[in-house]
Amino acid sequence: MNKESTAVDLAQQAAAGDNFTAAYDIERIRADFPILKQKVYGKPLVYLDNGASAQKPRQVLDAMNEAYETYYSNVHRGVHWTSQTSTEAFEGSRKKVAAFLNAVSENEIIFTRGATEAINLVAASWGGANLNPGDEVILSHMEHHSNIVPWQILRQQKGIELKIVPIDDDGNFLFDEYQKMLSEKTKMVAVTHVSNALGTIVPVVDVIRLAHDKGALVLLDGCQAVPHMAVDVQALDADFYVFSGHKLYGPTAIGVLWGREDLLNAMPPYQSGGDMISSVTFEKTTFKKSPHRFEAGTPAITEAIGLGAAIDYVGAVGLGSISAHEQGVLQYASERLQAVEGLRIIGQAREKASIISFVIDGIHAHDLGTFVDRAGVAVRVGHHCAQPVMERYGIAATARASFGLYNTREEVDVLTDALIQAKEFFG
Amino acid sequence: MFDELRDLYQEVILDHGKSPRNFRTLENATCLAHGNNPICGDMLVVYLTLDDDRRLADVAFQGQGCAISVASASMMTEILKGKTRDEAKRLYKGFHDMCTKDGFDVSELGDFDEDAIDRLKMLSGVREFPIRVKCATLAWHTMQAAVDGEENISTE
Numbered sequence: 206m207n208k209e210s211t212a213v214d215l216a217q218q219a220a221a222g223d224n225f226t227a228a229y230d231i232e233r234i235r236a237d238f239p240i241l242k243q244k245v246y247g248k249p250l251v252y253l254d255n256g257a258s259a260q261k262p263r264q265v266l267d268a269m270n271e272a273y274e275t276y277y278s279n280v281h282r283g284v285h286w287t288s289q290t291s292t293e294a295f296e297g298s299r300k301k302v303a304a305f306l307n308a309v310s311e312n313e314i315i316f317t318r319g320a321t322e323a324i325n326l327v328a329a330s331w332g333g334a335n336l337n338p339g340d341e342v343i344l345s346h347m348e349h350h351s352n353i354v355p356w357q358i359l360r361q362q363k364g365i366e367l368k369i370v371p372i373d374d375d376g377n378f379l380f381d382e383y384q385k386m387l388s389e390k391t392k393m394v395a396v397t398h399v400s401n402a403l404g405t406i407v408p409v410v411d412v413i414r415l416a417h418d419k420g421a422l423v424l425l426d427g428c429q430a431v432p433h434m435a436v437d438v439q440a441l442d443a444d445f446y447v448f449s450g451h452k453l454y455g456p457t458a459i460g461v462l463w464g465r466e467d468l469l470n471a472m473p474p475y476q477s478g479g480d481m482i483s484s485v486t487f488e489k490t491t492f493k494k495s496p497h498r499f500e501a502g503t504p505a506i507t508e509a510i511g512l513g514a515a516i517d518y519v520g521a522v523g524l525g526s527i528s529a530h531e532q533g534v535l536q537y538a539s540e541r542l543q544a545v546e547g548l549r550i551i552g553q554a555r556e557k558a559s560i561i562s563f564v565i566d567g568i569h570a571h572d573l574g575t576f577v578d579r580a581g582v583a584v585r586v587g588h589h590c591a592q593p594v595m596e597r598y599g600i601a602a603t604a605r606a607s608f609g610l611y612n613t614r615e616e617v618d619v620l621t622d623a624l625i626q627a628k629e630f631f632g
Numbered sequence: 633m634f635d636e637l638r639d640l641y642q643e644v645i646l647d648h649g650k651s652p653r654n655f656r657t658l659e660n661a662t663c664l665a666h667g668n669n670p671i672c673g674d675m676l677v678v679y680l681t682l683d684d685d686r687r688l689a690d691v692a693f694q695g696q697g698c699a700i701s702v703a704s705a706s707m708m709t710e711i712l713k714g715k716t717r718d719e720a721k722r723l724y725k726g727f728h729d730m731c732t733k734d735g736f737d738v739s740e741l742g743d744f745d746e747d748a749i750d751r752l753k754m755l756s757g758v759r760e761f762p763i764r765v766k767c768a769t770l771a772w773h774t775m776q777a778a779v780d781g782e783e784n785i786s787t788e
């Protein structure tokens with residue numbers, strides 16, 4: 206493994222001392238991400254599409270390579286050294302995720318393919334077993350399609366009702382409306398922690414408190430939260446929390462469902478097969494407890510190990526420092542972009558993570574995306590898998606810059622200049 | 633940086649994108665179809681009036697989209713007016729090939745207005761921007777669906 210001192214080493218050293226705040230060394234951090242040296246069309250890559258997927262630090266790539274090159278094998282199945290070593294690393298990652306979310310136990314951490322699969326798991330397993338006709342599930346108007354469609358399918362199968370908490374023009378979650386929707390019929394509140402399309406941070410502590418008052422459970426979609434802020438599922442008092450590894454500087458095809466252990470052990474399996482049973486006879490199969498009950502088949506072993514490394518990385522830099530850095534970039538970007546004539550920021554909620562959606566009068570987002578791409582800038586354009594949000598604002602698409610721990614104000618300048626040029630170009 | 637972008641966004645394209653021709657509904661359309669590109673949210677409706685000998689007496693469209701998709705729709709309505717269904721289908725296929733295959737020339741397609749063909753050729757710049765091919769072809773897929781009597785198409 207690489208012995209050069211890295212941002213993580215430095216951050217760990219700094220964290221050991223007490224003057225950690227000075228340690229946000231952006232150059233060191235950027236040096237950890239090999240892709241940031243890449244040129245596109247002869248220009249430095251300015252990667253502002255972290256909301257879709259974040260880039261990977263060398264520490265993650267090294268951890269995955271090391272696994273493949275030195276100890277890879279299937280997990281939970283072998284008496285041999287490679288299988289035991291792989292199992293330790295894989296289960297070690299589960300412990301890291303548990304600590305990352307401040308879960309009570311690693312038995313509450315289920316590895317999935319991503320947030321999408323995690324939500325589908327809860328909807329199918331918990332929803333399938335617990336919901337009856339007339340029961341209500343509350344979502345917000347800001348949900349990603351992956352937190353809408355599984356509940357719609359359940360509505361079809363079970364005759365449940367879906368209630369949608371509206372948002373105001375700035376993209377704030379309308380808490381009063383939410384309060385009015387809650388009733389004894391409410392069985393589940395499934396809302397995003399941070400909106401991927403607007404950046405809004407939803408007041409989840411209060412959302413959860415009120416839901417629990419009515420006896421409803423709460424699932425939080427943390428995809429856009431975990432890269433930007435420390436999350437403590439016990440302090441939140443949540444029931445389920447999901448996120449995807451690839452937006453947290455880890456690999457794709459690995460994600461997390463956290464759930465309270467008592468809930469998980471009362472839920473039926475989602476998929477079935479190897480690794481999730483205690484015993485099988487042709488008469489009767491007994492299922493393992495969580496997490497293995499929900500991890501049928503060979504899991505994404507190396508990806509889980511990579512996710513563990515990503516969590517180490519983010520932890521060493523420090524989510525407090527990351528958040529402070531990103532909020533600075535967000536504020537700077539909001540000011541610079543707002544000064545571009547004809548540009549309108551969609552989503553100006555009181556509390557936001559470092560995501561800015563915008564439109565420019567007379568230029569379609571798709572054309573903007575193509576234009577700034579040639580300046581080396583990667584932004585997402587489209588509806589961001591949140592069509593209800595687009596429809597709420599009467600637009601077809603936005604361009605979205607989403608900032609990660611390695612983005613800088615200079616990169617905001619490159620984006621802004623490219624947008625000004627685009628305005629001239631499309632005139 | 634502007635050079636490659638100019639190949640895609642030629643003046644004529646920007647002009648049609650900003651001031652699309654035949655951008656209206658046809659009250660007495662004999663066929664219409666909705667097209668949408670779910671990736672970028674573009675939505676078009678293409679209206680056709682077919683006369684007795686299966687000619688496209690009038691062609692129009694409405695909707696919203698990027699400069700490429702709107703320009704392509706606008707140019708399409710111009711070139712197809714007065715053509716037969718079969719000619720329209722032939723041009724659809726030719727245009728599609730031009731947007732996806734190197735060296736394909738729509739001039740070979742036969743008896744179409746030369747200026748209009750020249751304008752269409754400008755859209756071949758999308759070949760260098762593969763993600764934008766669907767923008768250029770959306771209106772054409774939709775027109776084809778309208779001619780065939782299908783009502784909804786999606787380019788995904």
Ligand SMILES: Cc1ncc(COP(=O)(O)O)c(C=O)c1O
Nearest residue numbers: 319320321349351401426428449
């Ligand atoms: C808020 C939110 N929820 C869910 C998802 C789905 O994540 P994945 O595609 O990794 O399952 C995303 C990703 O775009 C997201 O931003």
